[in-house]
Amino acid sequence: MNFKLSEEQAMLKESIARFVQDRYDFTARCAAATSEIGFSRENWATFAELGWLSIPFEEEHGGFGGSAVDTMVVMEELGSGLVVEPFVATVLLFGGLLGKGGSAEQKAANISAIIAGELQGAFAFLERQSRYELADIKTVAAGNGSGFTINGEKTVVFNGAAADKLIVSARTSGAQCEQQGISLFLLDASAAGIEKTAYRLMDGQLVANITFNDVAVSADQLVGELDDGYRLITDVINEVIVAISAEAVGIMQKLNDTTVEYTKTREQFAVPIGSFQALQHRMVDMFMGCEQTRSLLYRAVCSMDDQSADAREIEKNILALKVMVGRIGKLIGGESIQLHGAMGVTDELDVGHYFKRLMMINTSFGDADYQQQKFSALTNSG
Amino acid sequence: MDTNFSAEDLAFRDEVVAFLETAWTDEHEAHLRDPQAGMQAIIDWQKRLHARGWLAPGWPVEYGGTDWTTTQSFIFETERATAGAPDVPPFALKMVAPVIYTYGSDEQKQRFLPRILSSEDWWCQGYSEPGAGSDLASLKTKAELDGDEYVVNGAKIWTTYAQYADWIFCLVRTDSSGRKQAGITFLLIDMKSPGITVNPIETIDGVYSLNEVLFDNVRVPVENRIGEQDQGWTYAKALLAHERTAIAGVADSRRHLGEIRELARQEVSGGRALLEDPAFQARLSSVEIELMALEYTELRVLAAMAEGSGPGVESSLLKIKGTEVQQSVQQLRIDVAGYYCGVIAGESGDIGHSFGSEARRAYMYGRASTIYGGSNEVQKNITAKFVLGL
Numbered sequence: 140m141n142f143k144l145s146e147e148q149a150m151l152k153e154s155i156a157r158f159v160q161d162r163y164d165f166t167a168r169c170a171a172a173t174s175e176i177g178f179s180r181e182n183w184a185t186f187a188e189l190g191w192l193s194i195p196f197e198e199e200h201g202g203f204g205g206s207a208v209d210t211m212v213v214m215e216e217l218g219s220g221l222v223v224e225p226f227v228a229t230v231l232l233f234g235g236l237l238g239k240g241g242s243a244e245q246k247a248a249n250i251s252a253i254i255a256g257e258l259q260g261a262f263a264f265l266e267r268q269s270r271y272e273l274a275d276i277k278t279v280a281a282g283n284g285s286g287f288t289i290n291g292e293k294t295v296v297f298n299g300a301a302a303d304k305l306i307v308s309a310r311t312s313g314a315q316c317e318q319q320g321i322s323l324f325l326l327d328a329s330a331a332g333i334e335k336t337a338y339r340l341m342d343g344q345l346v347a348n349i350t351f352n353d354v355a356v357s358a359d360q361l362v363g364e365l366d367d368g369y370r371l372i373t374d375v376i377n378e379v380i381v382a383i384s385a386e387a388v389g390i391m392q393k394l395n396d397t398t399v400e401y402t403k404t405r406e407q408f409a410v411p412i413g414s415f416q417a418l419q420h421r422m423v424d425m426f427m428g429c430e431q432t433r434s435l436l437y438r439a440v441c442s443m444d445d446q447s448a449d450a451r452e453i454e455k456n457i458l459a460l461k462v463m464v465g466r467i468g469k470l471i472g473g474e475s476i477q478l479h480g481a482m483g484v485t486d487e488l489d490v491g492h493y494f495k496r497l498m499m500i501n502t503s504f505g506d507a508d509y510q511q512q513k514f515s516a517l518t519n520s521g
Numbered sequence: 522m523d524t525n526f527s528a529e530d531l532a533f534r535d536e537v538v539a540f541l542e543t544a545w546t547d548e549h550e551a552h553l554r555d556p557q558a559g560m561q562a563i564i565d566w567q568k569r570l571h572a573r574g575w576l577a578p579g580w581p582v583e584y585g586g587t588d589w590t591t592t593q594s595f596i597f598e599t600e601r602a603t604a605g606a607p608d609v610p611p612f613a614l615k616m617v618a619p620v621i622y623t624y625g626s627d628e629q630k631q632r633f634l635p636r637i638l639s640s641e642d643w644w645c646q647g648y649s650e651p652g653a654g655s656d657l658a659s660l661k662t663k664a665e666l667d668g669d670e671y672v673v674n675g676a677k678i679w680t681t682y683a684q685y686a687d688w689i690f691c692l693v694r695t696d697s698s699g700r701k702q703a704g705i706t707f708l709l710i711d712m713k714s715p716g717i718t719v720n721p722i723e724t725i726d727g728v729y730s731l732n733e734v735l736f737d738n739v740r741v742p743v744e745n746r747i748g749e750q751d752q753g754w755t756y757a758k759a760l761l762a763h764e765r766t767a768i769a770g771v772a773d774s775r776r777h778l779g780e781i782r783e784l785a786r787q788e789v790s791g792g793r794a795l796l797e798d799p800a801f802q803a804r805l806s807s808v809e810i811e812l813m814a815l816e817y818t819e820l821r822v823l824a825a826m827a828e829g830s831g832p833g834v835e836s837s838l839l840k841i842k843g844t845e846v847q848q849s850v851q852q853l854r855i856d857v858a859g860y861y862c863g864v865i866a867g868e869s870g871d872i873g874h875s876f877g878s879e880a881r882r883a884y885m886y887g888r889a890s891t892i893y894g895g896s897n898e899v900q901k902n903i904t905a906k907f908v909l910g911l
């Protein structure tokens with residue numbers, strides 16, 4: 140039993156921290172976020188050069204073959220730097236689906252391009268009505284003899300504006316909310332019949348609503364098994380939930396450090412405000428919240444990397460983690476603003492921006508209340 | 522980073538489970554519910570642990586400890602709690618013994634440690650005073666040297682199990698001229714000494730465990746002093762972090778939560794199991810999630826200790842969160858009991874839930890957990906100062 144990073148992991152962490160330190164201050168970050176594609180291609184090329192984009196992929200596809208702990212290390216540092224580049228959308232979601240469910244041809248044609256930084260991807264799974272139910276899908280892929288014709292609309296597609304390729308979930312059979320009957324398809328974002336409307340979310344990321352009007356795909360564009368896409372989706376999204384939770388822990392730590400530092404320098408009534416016990420106890424609550432969340436993060440990644448771990452235990456660990464990320468994220472974000480006083484509500488200070496990312500992380504793939512209900516159902520069932 | 526058990530760890534766990542199956546019996550369990558018979562059950566339990574060589578895992582091997590790894594200690598604690606066996610009372614084994622083997626003389630070690638292991642000597646802790654609670658260093662009980670004896674005068678309070686104790690370890694003031702932390706001396710005092718009076722304190726759980734201990738010209742031989750005169754604070758402080766870590770009671774909360782889930786599954790509310798009530802379910806899950814986090818926080822602290830760093834300041838976090846979880850768990854059990862949490866055992870006949878009375882006792886005495894060992898607010902002060910640097 141140990142909670143230490145390997146030498147390799149420590150170097151990886153150090154390399155990302157150095158990038159943020161040297162090249163990703165808040166001004167640079169805002170410039171990247173407000174650019175036309177929502178991130179910096181130059182930064183993305185650097186990520187590729189430094190090997191970060193290869194981490195979760197298997198070695199036979201040119202990847203690093205990283206563990207859950209490796210991804211955690213990357214995401215925590217990206218969180219700390221409030222990095223807006225679409226690592227989650229392209230590498231973990233799009234790349235994760237291909238890595239876990241793609242055919243040999245699909246992997247060969249795409250994974251090395253992702254690793255090289257040449258391919259941007261997105262996973263279009265959400266619809267207007269679905270809220271957090273991944274199986275609530277109305278988009279239809281109707282069989283037409285040789286292939287399928289896709290019709291429907293997807294919303295809030297992460298990296299949807301810049302993606303060169305998409306994976307879309309569509310119903311090939313079954314009723315609207317059934318888990319059976321969902322299939323995934325890989326297609327060019329520029330395919331005929333695809334329309335994109337891009338917009339920004341509060342955390343700065345550029346997303347898109349994407350409509351599919353009689354978009355034709357062939358059978359070899361299917362990712363994974365026909366009608367059996369739900370399992371693949373949840374497998375990948377569970378991993379992504381842990382990854383964005385690591386990002387959240389990086390943000391929480393950063394907000395806590397920033398806030399403690401601020402209260403040591405800000406003076407009122409002729410003393411640093413950090414000397415007031417009322418504020419100290421609030422900061423201790425923030426500290427404890429961050430440490431408790433970190434403990435659940437370690438619990439989740441250790442169980443994911445443990446070959447002998449029970450699948451139900453892993454799922455329970457992930458649900459618990461996401462609940463706490465949501466709750467503590469709000470606590471720490473809100474308290475950071477409170478302790479910064481009026482400065483905390485200005486757009487100029489990065490504190491509010493970190494908080495907005497925490498809020499989007501809470502919402503992504505199911506918020507704390509939603510995940511807690513799933514947690515209850517799972518723990519009380521047996 | 523991993524939390525996998527090695528093959529040796531797994532073999533050790535089997536050994537522990539096998540031991541517990543025979544050593545902790547249903548009879549012990551039944552006695553525990555009765556405050557009087559409970560003490561006998563605990564002494565018997567200690568003797569069984571001692572016979573197996575497992576009574577004092579934290580002690581150095583030369584004094585009768587085990588050479589368990591941190592992981593093995595964790596495994597033992599987890600299995601012990603799962604089996605429903607209680608933690609041993611900490612005063613002798615986890616509080617005074619480490620002070621004796623770390624700072625005591627060879628004579629003191631030979632005199633006291635074997636009798637602790639054999640359960641011949643029962644100890645209580647004389648730290649708190651009417652005027653010194655979380656601000657422990659402001660204690661006033663005075664010891665004056667007279668020849669080769671100290672003469673002790675003053676009062677200690679909230680002394681758990683003083684009524685059973687053969688010895689009390691005390692912090693006393695030997696010098697009040699300097700800082701309040703200076704001038705404190707660590708004394709071991711025979712409870713049979715003339716001049717000691719033990720007065721019981723009634724508590725809201727209805728169980729007699731706390732006392733006031735008065736010292737009226739009690740004479741204590743100098744040979745019963747630990748280390749140097751006026752250095753007692755240093756000796757005591759080194760052990761406080763261990764105390765806080767032990768107070769967290771993580772493994773026990775896990776077992777209690779499991780029991781509550783089963784009780785709530787059986788309890789019917791409006792035609793369905795209470796466990797299916799959305800409000801109850803949400804609270805139960807919130808507590809469980811906090812506990813899952815705490816289990817790993819504890820592992821992280823243990824892993825750091827195995828690396829050679831002490832439990833340190835993170836022990837405050839464990840103490841705060843551990844006691845908060847304990848209280849949440851006690852609250853849930855009270856809520857499951859419904860009306861019957863108000864029933865006083867022995868006065869109701871055979872009415873209502875048998876666990877109601879026990880649930881109330883635990884809940885009421887549990888109020889103390891966020892107060893003792895340094896109140897949680899003081900733990901926050903410590904964390905703000907030493908972790909956050911405020």
